[in-house]
Amino acid sequence: MNARIQIENLSFKYPSRPGRSRSYIFRGLSAAFEAGSSVALLGPNGAGKSTLLNLLAGHLKPSEGRALIGGTDISKMPADEAAKLVSVVPQEHHPAFNFTARDMILMGRAPHNGFFGIVSESDHEIVVEVSKKTDLEGLLDNEYTKLSGGERKRVILARAMAQQTPVMLFDEPEAHLDIRHQHMFFKLISGLARDENKLCIYSVHNPSLALRYSSVVILMDAVGENIIIGPTTEVMTCRNLETAYKVKFGMAEGGSMGALLYVET
Amino acid sequence: MSAKGKAWFIAASIAVFIATAAVSFVVGNYSIESGKLVSYLTGRGALDENERYIIFEVRLPRIVMASLTGAALAAGGVSMQAIFRNPLVSPFVIGLSSGAALGAAVGIVYLNASVAAVESLSFLFGTVAVFASYLLSGFGRETTLLLLFGLVATSFSHSAIGLMQYFADPEHQLPALTFWMLGGFDGITLSSLKYSVPVILACMAVLYAYSYKMNLLTLSDAEARSLGVNVAAAKFVIIFFSTLMVCSCVSKAGVIGWIGLTVPHISRIILGPDNRLVFVSSSILGAAFLLASDDLARTLTPGEIPVGIITSAIGAPVFAAILLKYRKSGWN
Numbered sequence: 001m002n003a004r005i006q007i008e009n010l011s012f013k014y015p016s017r018p019g020r021s022r023s024y025i026f027r028g029l030s031a032a033f034e035a036g037s038s039v040a041l042l043g044p045n046g047a048g049k050s051t052l053l054n055l056l057a058g059h060l061k062p063s064e065g066r067a068l069i070g071g072t073d074i075s076k077m078p079a080d081e082a083a084k085l086v087s088v089v090p091q092e093h094h095p096a097f098n099f100t101a102r103d104m105i106l107m108g109r110a111p112h113n114g115f116f117g118i119v120s121e122s123d124h125e126i127v128v129e130v131s132k133k134t135d136l137e138g139l140l141d142n143e144y145t146k147l148s149g150g151e152r153k154r155v156i157l158a159r160a161m162a163q164q165t166p167v168m169l170f171d172e173p174e175a176h177l178d179i180r181h182q183h184m185f186f187k188l189i190s191g192l193a194r195d196e197n198k199l200c201i202y203s204v205h206n207p208s209l210a211l212r213y214s215s216v217v218i219l220m221d222a223v224g225e226n227i228i229i230g231p232t233t234e235v236m237t238c239r240n241l242e243t244a245y246k247v248k249f250g251m252a253e254g255g256s257m258g259a260l261l262y263v264e265t
Numbered sequence: 266m267s268a269k270g271k272a273w274f275i276a277a278s279i280a281v282f283i284a285t286a287a288v289s290f291v292v293g294n295y296s297i298e299s300g301k302l303v304s305y306l307t308g309r310g311a312l313d314e315n316e317r318y319i320i321f322e323v324r325l326p327r328i329v330m331a332s333l334t335g336a337a338l339a340a341g342g343v344s345m346q347a348i349f350r351n352p353l354v355s356p357f358v359i360g361l362s363s364g365a366a367l368g369a370a371v372g373i374v375y376l377n378a379s380v381a382a383v384e385s386l387s388f389l390f391g392t393v394a395v396f397a398s399y400l401l402s403g404f405g406r407e408t409t410l411l412l413l414f415g416l417v418a419t420s421f422s423h424s425a426i427g428l429m430q431y432f433a434d435p436e437h438q439l440p441a442l443t444f445w446m447l448g449g450f451d452g453i454t455l456s457s458l459k460y461s462v463p464v465i466l467a468c469m470a471v472l473y474a475y476s477y478k479m480n481l482l483t484l485s486d487a488e489a490r491s492l493g494v495n496v497a498a499a500k501f502v503i504i505f506f507s508t509l510m511v512c513s514c515v516s517k518a519g520v521i522g523w524i525g526l527t528v529p530h531i532s533r534i535i536l537g538p539d540n541r542l543v544f545v546s547s548s549i550l551g552a553a554f555l556l557a558s559d560d561l562a563r564t565l566t567p568g569e570i571p572v573g574i575i576t577s578a579i580g581a582p583v584f585a586a587i588l589l590k591y592r593k594s595g596w597n
Contacts, residue, residue, distance in 0.1 A: 082493075093484075095350070095485075098537070098538055099538050115478075116541070117541075
């Protein structure tokens with residue numbers, strides 16, 4: 001299945017948001033994202049990053065326009081078909097029941113395993129494979145709720161990888177992670193895009209991570225009127241970031257680390 | 266526990282249930298020697314007319330209904346706990362038991378306590394209370410709202426029941442209502458089980474088919490959807506069939522507490538959280554537990570104690586013991 005996402009004239013407004021001055025989160029958004037891209041979704045709090053991710057996941061229906069995955073409108077797809085095309089890595093959460101890490105990762109196979117979720121030998125092999133990539137091999141039989149925040153996050157990533165979808169969405173993958181695991185996580189994501197030709201789209205707060213790991217950037221401003229979409233090197237300029245975030249940015253060039261962004265005080 | 270250990274545990278539960286059922290045929294105020302029953306069943310002896318009547322017309326329907334009710338309450342508990350992502354809710358959480366009690370009260374106070382009226386009204390009011398909560402909460406989209414509307418339905422039913430108790434005749438109606446609300450299986454006949462047995466079994470089969478979806482629903486609505494579950498449809502099916510199943514039992518046996526909460530909890534401690542196993546094990550253990558409680562209810566005194574008193578007297582301390590374990594190890 002082609003992982004291409006095309007959004008056409010996409011608009012979204014929440015039914016009623018008392019106290020909000022703007023009715024639309026964004027309006028008339030059109031763009032296309034190709035398989036193999038690693039797309040960073042940047043913007044200040046409340047810009048609509050999560051809303052856009054939810055639209056692409058099919059959790060929300062657009063007010064106008066549509067989002068197509070491989071040519072099909074995602075909001076009209078039944079959940080079981082959508083789950084074979086798009087996986088989602090949500091922010092941290094605390095489930096009420098004590099499934100093991102292995103149980104959680106196996107749930108990623110649910111869209112492929114029919115109504116009753118019967119797992120086969122190959123599902124267990126997939127679990128081993130993704131747990132190696134996410135550094136979880138020794139933790140598979142631990143209870144998910146007893147893992148650390150970073151470990152839980154990796155379990156949810158492993159679950160999405162086990163889902164084996166051409167499109168993967170991530171909601172603020174760097175949250176709750178220390179700086180080493182942030183980089184490990186983003187390396188994995190850009191590897192999935194580059195080596196497995198997946199389309200990975202993630203919302204992110206740290207512009208440096210976007211600059212370093214993404215190939216495409218969607219930069220949203222606080223009111224949803226000025227949304228810039230394009231190759232990372234073209235979009236990530238100090239001027240564009242200043243317009244979106246209303247703070248002054250500086251950029252330092254540094255060796256193999258690439259450009260490092262900082263906020264001028 | 267290993268997969269083999271889990272299989273053994275379920276096999277052992279089945280054995281316990283069968284043993285309890287066998288004992289239930291011979292214990293009671295009218296004593297029948299077990300040897301006599303065995304030789305009758307193997308064709309080597311005879312039972313007199315009284316004994317045959319007691320075994321097949323009195324005890325058999327009672328054993329069938331107590332087992333099915335225990336299984337249904339526990340399975341309904343498993344289902345609702347998955348929907349609410351909370352191991353501490355009972356199958357009565359969205360107004361079922363109080364709605365059913367209100368229906369029974371109307372039947373007892375205004376319709377001469379006819380069995381048909383009490384049964385059909387308690388079934389009707391119980392289901393209406395649940396579906397009112399479900400519809401008012403916007404088809405269960407927001408679980409918290411569903412819980413709160415369930416609370417509204419419960420409180421409203423209780424005030425109406427209170428009013429009827431206040432005006433009820435204290436000689437006949439009030440004791441009948443009290444006894445109904447504590448639950449019991451006296452007066453169950455084989456012919457009265459004609460419809461409820463297939464309905465309860467069919468609901469249980471549908472819910473069991475959804476037990477894997479229940480696993481995914483315990484994560485969050487958004488995650489369940491992104492793992493391929495049609496969340497609204499799954500919630501509707503689970504709420505609809507568990508209500509039908511539990512109401513079929515409650516309308517015949519009254520409100521029997523603690524099984525829907527305690528039995529799934531014990532199953533989960535032993536088998537882990539996978540609802541495909543917990544559902545089976547809870548149904549079997551629930552059946553055995555209620556059957557044993559009913560045996561106590563009809564043998565402890567020359568008369569009969571409402572079985573709900575026994576299940577609470579056992580269930581509450583057992584639950585306290587589980588909570589004490591959590592106090593040591595922490596909730597999660």
